[in-house]
Amino acid sequence: MRILVVEDDKDVAGFVVRGLREAGHVVEHADNGRDGLFMAASESFDAVILDRMLPGGIDGLKILETLRAQKNAVPVLILSAMAEVDDRVKGLKAGSDDYLTKPFAFAELLARVEALNRRGKGEGPVTKLVVEDLELDLLSRQVKRAGQKIDLQPREFRLLEYLMRHAGQVVTRTMLLEGVWDYHFDPQTNVIDVHVSRLRQKVDKPFPTGLIHTVRNAGYMLRAEQP
Amino acid sequence: MTDRGLFRSAGFRFGAIYALLLGLSATALALFLWWATAGLLDRQTEAAINADAQGLSERWAEGGLPSLIVTIEDRLAQNVDDDAIYFLADRAMHRVAGNLERWPPNVSTPGPLYEIQVMRAGIKSLANVQRFDLPGGFHLLIGRDVQVRAQLRGLLTDALLWAILVVGLMATIGALVVRNLFRRTLANISATTSAIASGDLAKRVRLTGRGDEFDQVAEVINDMLDRITRLMDGVRQVSNAIAHDLRTPITRARTRLEDAAIHAQTPDDLRAAIERATMDLDGIVGVFQALLRISEIEAGTRRSAFTRVDIAPMLGEVEELYGALAEEQGIALVVVAAREVPAYGDKALIHQAIANLVDNAVKFSPSGGTVRVTASTLGKVEITVTDEGPGIPASERARATERFYRGESARSTPGSGLGLSLVAAVANLHGGELRLEDNNPGLRAVLVLPNPEDPAPRAAALQSKHDFI
Numbered sequence: 026m027r028i029l030v031v032e033d034d035k036d037v038a039g040f041v042v043r044g045l046r047e048a049g050h051v052v053e054h055a056d057n058g059r060d061g062l063f064m065a066a067s068e069s070f071d072a073v074i075l076d077r078m079l080p081g082g083i084d085g086l087k088i089l090e091t092l093r094a095q096k097n098a099v100p101v102l103i104l105s106a107m108a109e110v111d112d113r114v115k116g117l118k119a120g121s122d123d124y125l126t127k128p129f130a131f132a133e134l135l136a137r138v139e140a141l142n143r144r145g146k147g148e149g150p151v152t153k154l155v156v157e158d159l160e161l162d163l164l165s166r167q168v169k170r171a172g173q174k175i176d177l178q179p180r181e182f183r184l185l186e187y188l189m190r191h192a193g194q195v196v197t198r199t200m201l202l203e204g205v206w207d208y209h210f211d212p213q214t215n216v217i218d219v220h221v222s223r224l225r226q227k228v229d230k231p232f233p234t235g236l237i238h239t240v241r242n243a244g245y246m247l248r249a250e251q252p
Numbered sequence: 253m254t255d256r257g258l259f260r261s262a263g264f265r266f267g268a269i270y271a272l273l274l275g276l277s278a279t280a281l282a283l284f285l286w287w288a289t290a291g292l293l294d295r296q297t298e299a300a301i302n303a304d305a306q307g308l309s310e311r312w313a314e315g316g317l318p319s320l321i322v323t324i325e326d327r328l329a330q331n332v333d334d335d336a337i338y339f340l341a342d343r344a345m346h347r348v349a350g351n352l353e354r355w356p357p358n359v360s361t362p363g364p365l366y367e368i369q370v371m372r373a374g375i376k377s378l379a380n381v382q383r384f385d386l387p388g389g390f391h392l393l394i395g396r397d398v399q400v401r402a403q404l405r406g407l408l409t410d411a412l413l414w415a416i417l418v419v420g421l422m423a424t425i426g427a428l429v430v431r432n433l434f435r436r437t438l439a440n441i442s443a444t445t446s447a448i449a450s451g452d453l454a455k456r457v458r459l460t461g462r463g464d465e466f467d468q469v470a471e472v473i474n475d476m477l478d479r480i481t482r483l484m485d486g487v488r489q490v491s492n493a494i495a496h497d498l499r500t501p502i503t504r505a506r507t508r509l510e511d512a513a514i515h516a517q518t519p520d521d522l523r524a525a526i527e528r529a530t531m532d533l534d535g536i537v538g539v540f541q542a543l544l545r546i547s548e549i550e551a552g553t554r555r556s557a558f559t560r561v562d563i564a565p566m567l568g569e570v571e572e573l574y575g576a577l578a579e580e581q582g583i584a585l586v587v588v589a590a591r592e593v594p595a596y597g598d599k600a601l602i603h604q605a606i607a608n609l610v611d612n613a614v615k616f617s618p619s620g621g622t623v624r625v626t627a628s629t630l631g632k633v634e635i636t637v638t639d640e641g642p643g644i645p646a647s648e649r650a651r652a653t654e655r656f657y658r659g660e661s662a663r664s665t666p667g668s669g670l671g672l673s674l675v676a677a678v679a680n681l682h683g684g685e686l687r688l689e690d691n692n693p694g695l696r697a698v699l700v701l702p703n704p705e706d707p708a709p710r711a712a713a714l715q716s717k718h719d720f721i
Contacts, residue, residue, distance in 0.1 A: 108541065108544065109544070109548055110545075110548065110600070111553070126541075128533075128537050130530075130534065180572055206569065206573055208573075208603075208607070209600060210545075210600075210604050210607075211538065211541075212573070212607060212611055214577060214611055214614070214615060215577075216573050216574060216576070216577050219576045219577045219580055220573075220576050223576055242527065
């Protein structure tokens with residue numbers, strides 16, 4: 026992915042840029058609002074990571090609004106220390122695709138940015154998700170693995186659907202809470218782990234290979250076994 | 253109270269208004285008195301002259317000049333009060349009949365009423381006279397001696413002038429009294445508020461107990477001060493909590509890092525220590541976020557997001573989310589609710605509050621226990637979550653919603669001690685409450701929300717109960 030990072034804090038920016046490059050992405054960096062807007066508007070990116078409070082007279086929201094006014098639909102993730110509910114709502118209303126508050130775990134940022142990429146491509150009307158021998162039919166709401174039918178509860182179905190839509194990408198617990206349960210707060214207990222482990226019981230346990238993997242310090246990933 | 257110039261003082265203004273009103277009413281009264289006495293006398297004189305003129309002109313019509321002369325002389329003879337004035341003159345203004353020596357020089361035209369000096373029997377006197385011209389070149393003067401009345405009028409004028417002086421004096425004194433009363437009443441409030449401004453937050457405005465407007469203002473101010481104090485206490489509580497309760501995890505993270513920097517033998521040791529420290533920091537961030545969210549809720553700004561919400565599907569979702577966890581720990585999670593549980597509030601916050609209660613219940617329930625979630629809508633909406641865990645002793649229940657409170661039995665379980673604080677804050681925001689009761693055994697937490705049929709319960713609660721001004 027080609028990613029633009031607009032962030033004025035040197036340490037945070039350096040860390041993010043290095044991390045994204047290590048994950049195999051091409052990264053450009055702007056350390057003020059003016060350059061950020063110029064680069065975002067004149068070049069083509071797969072995703073933009075945008076800080077809200079920026080020097081240079083143009084803040085993150087202004088950049089976002091300007092881009093959207095120009096019909097630029099590049100996926101944008103706002104990365105901000107402004108963490109109140111209203112701030113988040115304001116950011117999403119201005120046209121951002123995701124909102125992550127500082128301080129953040131890099132794994133969370135990476136997972137969310139990579140998830141943006143998939144979303145940005147506009148997958149069209151997909152009716153069937155397939156990963157290796159696992160099939161999920163969105164119309165008949167049936168799940169099969171190796172031709173064998175698997176019975177899932179409605180929420181387990183949505184959990185599996187979310188994991189399959191992001192197959193090959195890390196999905197964090199927060200993303201699952203937001204995407205599957207529509208919870209925008211962290212429960213104090215590890216409820217997500219319980220749900221994932223139940224899903225595993227049905228999807229992975231009866232079969233020789235596991236598809237749902239735990240990614241340490243980050244979350245989960247559904248992917249085909251690497252050869 | 254500082255004196256900021258006489259005219260900018262409200263006390264002076266009130267005093268001046270009092271003086272003005274008193275002056276106006278006194279003037280109105282004086283004018284009426286004048287009209288009713290002196291004015292009445294004048295009108296009587298005029299009426300008497302008109303009646304005389306009427307009578308004399310009838311005589312003239314009946315019997316001509318001789319009859320008129322006789323009548324004048326008769327009338328003069330019969331005039332007991334000796335106040336009538338008649339003078340009949342010929343063409344050359346010489347006297348024909350009457351009780352004046354000659355025609356008064358000023359009275360030149362018929363019609364208007366003249367007030368003139370006359371000499372009667374050698375005594376100077378004041379008279380109101382009117383001139384009538386008769387056919388044949390005769391001129392008739394009819395009048396009344398008003399010397400006594402003029403004296404009376406003078407007396408009245410003097411009295412009224414004195415009265416105005418007295419009224420002016422009274423108005424000034426009254427104005428001063430009003431101003432001082434006003435100042436003294438305000439001084440009470442002013443002294444309190446300036447004491448508070450200089451840091452003495454325990455001061456309250458003294459009530460006179462009369463329940464008047466000033467008492468109502470004082471009550472409103474005291475209510476406001478109470479709220480400010482509560483908010484300040486909240487802030488103080490949070491800063492204390494941050495100072496004490498966050499010190500522990502921060503110390504732990506710091507120690508881990510320092511220890512690793514000094515003692516780690518291999519890169520793997522170092523990495524493991526850093527990872528653990530990062531997790532500690534994440535925990536600290538989580539606590540911060542919870543604290544900020546509680547303050548955000550307590551600030552009351554989220555009230556704009558209130559709508560009608562149905563709690564039944566929320567309960568379903570919470571059951572769905574925690575059911576798996578409960579089952580894994582051998583706990584039965586039972587949710588009993590009507591198909592629809594309408595409420596009025598912030599959907600996300602109510603959802604989170606319920607989730608927190610269930611989270612707590614599942615966390616503290618022993619294996620084999622039952623967590624029961626019920627919702628009732630008899631007037632108020634009551635969401636009850638019960639568990640069969642250790643519960644909270646009655647003596648500690650009041651403190652259980654304080655930030656960072658952790659019961660004895662909770663010391664060994666993970667958690668920040670902010671869950672119930674948040675639920676209580678959400679309840680308060682909605683004008684409801686969080687009740688903690690004994691479930692014998694376990695805890696019974698009841699989240700009470702106001703009746704949704706009263707769509708602005710909190711707004712009403714915020715409005716002053718006083719209706720003055």
